[in-house]
Amino acid sequence: MNRAIAPEINTIKAVNLVFPQRLTLTDEVDLFWIDDVSDETVKIDFIWEAGSKYQPKPLVASFCNQLLFSGNSDISSMQIAEEIDGLGGFLSHEQNYDHAGFSLFGLNHQIEQIFEIASNAFNSVMFPNEEVNKLREIKQKQFELNLEKVNVRARRDFIRKTFGLNHPYGQIADKEDFDRINQKDIEKFYKDLYKTKPFIFLVGKVNDSFINQLKMWVVKFTAEKPIINFGKINQSKGQFYTEKTDALQTAIRIGRPLINKKHADYFKFLVLNTILGGYFGSRLMSNIREDKGYTYGIGSGVAVLEEAAYFFISTEVAKEKREETIKEIFFEINKLKTELISEQELGRVKNYMLGELLRNSDGAIAMMEKFKNIYFNDLKESFYTDFIKTINSCTAEQLKTLSNKYLNDADFTIVGYG
Amino acid sequence: MITYEKYTLKNGLRVILHQDKTTPIVAINTIFDVGARDEQPDKTGFAHLFEHLMFGGSKHIDNYDTPLQKAGGESNAFTNNDITNYYDTLPLENLETALWLESDRLLELAFTDKSLEVQRNVVIEEFKQRYLNQPYGDVWLEFRPLIFKTHPYQWATIGKNIDHVAQATIADVKSFFFKYYSPQNAVLTIGGNIDFKTTRALIEKWYENIPAREKYIRNIQPEPQQIEYRTKTIERQVTSDAIYIAFRTGNRKTSDHYMGDLISDILSGGKSSRLYQRLVKQNQVFTNIQAFISSGWEHGLFIVSGHLAHGVDLEFAELALFDELELLKTELLDEAELQKVKNKLETVKAFQDQSVLNRVMNIAQFELLGLLEEINEESDKYQKITSIQLQAYAKQIFLKTNASVLKIKATNE
Numbered sequence: 001m002n003r004a005i006a007p008e009i010n011t012i013k014a015v016n017l018v019f020p021q022r023l024t025l026t027d028e029v030d031l032f033w034i035d036d037v038s039d040e041t042v043k044i045d046f047i048w049e050a051g052s053k054y055q056p057k058p059l060v061a062s063f064c065n066q067l068l069f070s071g072n073s074d075i076s077s078m079q080i081a082e083e084i085d086g087l088g089g090f091l092s093h094e095q096n097y098d099h100a101g102f103s104l105f106g107l108n109h110q111i112e113q114i115f116e117i118a119s120n121a122f123n124s125v126m127f128p129n130e131e132v133n134k135l136r137e138i139k140q141k142q143f144e145l146n147l148e149k150v151n152v153r154a155r156r157d158f159i160r161k162t163f164g165l166n167h168p169y170g171q172i173a174d175k176e177d178f179d180r181i182n183q184k185d186i187e188k189f190y191k192d193l194y195k196t197k198p199f200i201f202l203v204g205k206v207n208d209s210f211i212n213q214l215k216m217w218v219v220k221f222t223a224e225k226p227i228i229n230f231g232k233i234n235q236s237k238g239q240f241y242t243e244k245t246d247a248l249q250t251a252i253r254i255g256r257p258l259i260n261k262k263h264a265d266y267f268k269f270l271v272l273n274t275i276l277g278g279y280f281g282s283r284l285m286s287n288i289r290e291d292k293g294y295t296y297g298i299g300s301g302v303a304v305l306e307e308a309a310y311f312f313i314s315t316e317v318a319k320e321k322r323e324e325t326i327k328e329i330f331f332e333i334n335k336l337k338t339e340l341i342s343e344q345e346l347g348r349v350k351n352y353m354l355g356e357l358l359r360n361s362d363g364a365i366a367m368m369e370k371f372k373n374i375y376f377n378d379l380k381e382s383f384y385t386d387f388i389k390t391i392n393s394c395t396a397e398q399l400k401t402l403s404n405k406y407l408n409d410a411d412f413t414i415v416g417y418g
Numbered sequence: 419m420i421t422y423e424k425y426t427l428k429n430g431l432r433v434i435l436h437q438d439k440t441t442p443i444v445a446i447n448t449i450f451d452v453g454a455r456d457e458q459p460d461k462t463g464f465a466h467l468f469e470h471l472m473f474g475g476s477k478h479i480d481n482y483d484t485p486l487q488k489a490g491g492e493s494n495a496f497t498n499n500d501i502t503n504y505y506d507t508l509p510l511e512n513l514e515t516a517l518w519l520e521s522d523r524l525l526e527l528a529f530t531d532k533s534l535e536v537q538r539n540v541v542i543e544e545f546k547q548r549y550l551n552q553p554y555g556d557v558w559l560e561f562r563p564l565i566f567k568t569h570p571y572q573w574a575t576i577g578k579n580i581d582h583v584a585q586a587t588i589a590d591v592k593s594f595f596f597k598y599y600s601p602q603n604a605v606l607t608i609g610g611n612i613d614f615k616t617t618r619a620l621i622e623k624w625y626e627n628i629p630a631r632e633k634y635i636r637n638i639q640p641e642p643q644q645i646e647y648r649t650k651t652i653e654r655q656v657t658s659d660a661i662y663i664a665f666r667t668g669n670r671k672t673s674d675h676y677m678g679d680l681i682s683d684i685l686s687g688g689k690s691s692r693l694y695q696r697l698v699k700q701n702q703v704f705t706n707i708q709a710f711i712s713s714g715w716e717h718g719l720f721i722v723s724g725h726l727a728h729g730v731d732l733e734f735a736e737l738a739l740f741d742e743l744e745l746l747k748t749e750l751l752d753e754a755e756l757q758k759v760k761n762k763l764e765t766v767k768a769f770q771d772q773s774v775l776n777r778v779m780n781i782a783q784f785e786l787l788g789l790l791e792e793i794n795e796e797s798d799k800y801q802k803i804t805s806i807q808l809q810a811y812a813k814q815i816f817l818k819t820n821a822s823v824l825k826i827k828a829t830n831e
Contacts, residue, residue, distance in 0.1 A: 001623050003478035003521075003525070009489050010509070010512055040768060078695055081688065081689035085687075085689075085761075086690075088763075088764055089765070090765060106765055141658060141705040141728075144658075145725070148655075148656065150551065249551045280483050281484055293537075295543050296540060354509075356490075
């Protein structure tokens with residue numbers, strides 16, 4: 001045994017992904033279901049095309065989503081919560097730019113009762129004024145608190161500059177928007193968007209009776225999805241810095257619009273992203289954290305939405321190191337454009353990415369998330385197999401060409417706050 | 419049901435193996451019996467700084483993360499007042515890489531000046547990012563010394579103040595390693611679709627020749643019982659006033675842990691909980707409120723905290739909280755309310771147990787606590803609790819003379 005010599009490494013050949021079975025509940029609505037679960041847990045997601053891009057003014061989509069179980073004249077939000085909690089159930093709300101909905105978590109011997117309560121509450125919700133006002137108060141306070149955080153401010157500025165204020169993705173709420181929202185807006189949004197067909201994803205072992213419950217519930221969802229032209233995004237390039245006098249750190253966000261998941265360059269760009277800032281051993285981490293100690297963390301990523309996508313780098317650094325950090329970030333980007341990555345480093349990144357894929361496909365719930373990615377982005381079923389192929393086959397030359405194509409200094413928006 | 423096999427190497431390293439045939443990932447966890455509680459009052463933040471240094475290269479390997487990433491692995495660690503915990507996850511086929519890396523850094527760290535220099539700065543940035551540059555970020559730095567007057571729990575893992583870490587030397591770091599990081603002070607836990615025989619052989623290969631070194635014998639004086647009400651008010655540039663109340667309780671090994679956990683759920687677990695319904699929704703005293711336990715291995719705490727609604731004053735908020743706690747003393751919980759939180763706990767546990775990493779971390783902590791044999795009794799312990807026992811807990815714990823109250827006045831509202 002020689003400690004100076006690393007044990008042999010086995011490269012990952014494949015990732016075992018289980019896709020859900022597809023059950024037709026009605027002509028309109030399918031159920032996607034993975035039942036290969038070795039315990040009693042059940043997780044079910046109900047998702048609608050009710051994201052914030054559909055809202056007539058800021059906050060409507062999120063308020064509507066948060067208030068889906070706010071009750072009616074017969075049953076209050078408190079009673080609904082009490083009944084679901086009493087059965088050991090958990091209800092979570094999700095909403096983003098494109099989609100919104102809720103998930104139920106519970107054990108299989110109680111899931112039917114939990115669903116009964118949740119679905120009745122959902123069908124009969126009236127968004128009582130006092131619930132709206134209460135949520136407004138809480139959210140407004142939370143909003144004020146969040147505005148004190150430099151990373152929140154930097155993200156807001158970055159989003160606005162990347163998408164432009166005329167695109168729904170660039171329309172972030174301001175303090176005044178909390179007073180402008182009312183019960184009528186919320187109720188209308190529910191009627192227009194939450195009566196369209198839901199997308200349903202189930203993980204767990206359940207009885208036929210539960211499937212029948214779902215079948216009976218979904219027949220009412222027959223509304224047509226609104227047709228909206230979202231327009232083009234409008235990026236403002238260049239540097240934008242806002243100082244916060246007492247801040248000890250500055251939050252930096254750098255990025256640009258990007259290709260989506262169907263694009264031929266997408267997989268290779270993910271490899272490039274990992275090299276630059278997608279893992280602990282990345283160029284950015286190695287330089288700005290491990291070599292210079294300017295930050296606790298720096299990373300990069302790719303965000304793909306339905307109408308647009310973007311690449312971003314984000315970090316919080318010692319305030320006096322802001323300009324140095326930006327200089328170093330562009331130094332690293334430039335290195336990618338001018339020098340070929342070594343076989344050694346590329347091999348390491350490839351193995352890391354395969355390991356990461358293995359890690360985040362582990363278990364039925366994780367596999368369902370992978371499927372949802374394919375489903376909502378209208379991707380081929382071979383998406384992950386193709387991803388693995390590209391990871392394995394991409395070359396240093398291809399990555400250098402790609403960085404020159406997508407990482408031009410002049411194309412970036414650079415935001416600093418703090 | 420968590421099954422495992424446990425044995426001990428000649429050098430004192432405890433090894434626990436746990437099989438899970440459903441996952442392609444193997445989780446390797448190494449827990450050390452050292453935390454912020456073991457630091458000197460003038461050298462705080464060291465256990466955490468040291469955790470960072472453990473990734474800076476060992477005797478035969480100049481970088482921890484690089485070879486692990488090459489094997490498709492991911493690594494991280496955390497430190498708290500009681501312990502330091504390191505964990506790796508990687509494809510099962512590459513288990514040996516993790517054992518090679520972990521055993522080398524257990525054998526001896528590289529102790530380079532560069533590594534210390536960089537990690538010092540990283541920890542200083544962490545201190546700023548998480549504690550100084552966030553609204554309410556330094557609350558616990560102010561609160562702890564109010565609750566603990568003599569015990570090391572009076573300082574947070576990040577340190578009392580950043581100067582201690584800023585002044586750390588290589589000599590400090592070396593002595594920390596040799597005092598606390600011995601096989602005798604560690605538990606290695608591995609979980610995944612492992613073959614026990616080959617795994618044992620690999621462990622023997624890489625760990626057998628690590629010297630036993632010294633066993634660390636802890637000798638910390640307990641914090642005396644609290645006998646008077648304590649309060650402190652600070653001003654901060656935040657957007658609402660806030661209040662934190664902490665009560666002293668028994669530690670993780672006592673029944674107080676389970677009782678406190680249930681009560682914290684009754685009070686603030688979800689939208690049907692008492693504090694949320696009565697003090698946020700109905701009576702608008704707070705805009706958010708939490709009740710939670712801090713189950714230190716030496717001393718426990720029951721904490722209630724919240725941000726005040728606009729126009730509510732701190733004295734009123736404090737009274738409202740004490741009134742709610744008083745109810746738990748004067749009225750028995752009805753069965754439905756108690757069963758509700760027990761049911762939710764079952765659901766949470768079922769989901770948490772899905773992760774092999776979670777299971778492996780639990781096994782490690784239970785072993786270090788001396789409670790490994792009871793690891794499968796957690797559900798039972800909760801289910802058996804009665805409302806009479808909870809009322810007795812409330813009567814004993816929720817006393818003014820057992821309370822430390824930190825009030826934060828907002829200067830930014």
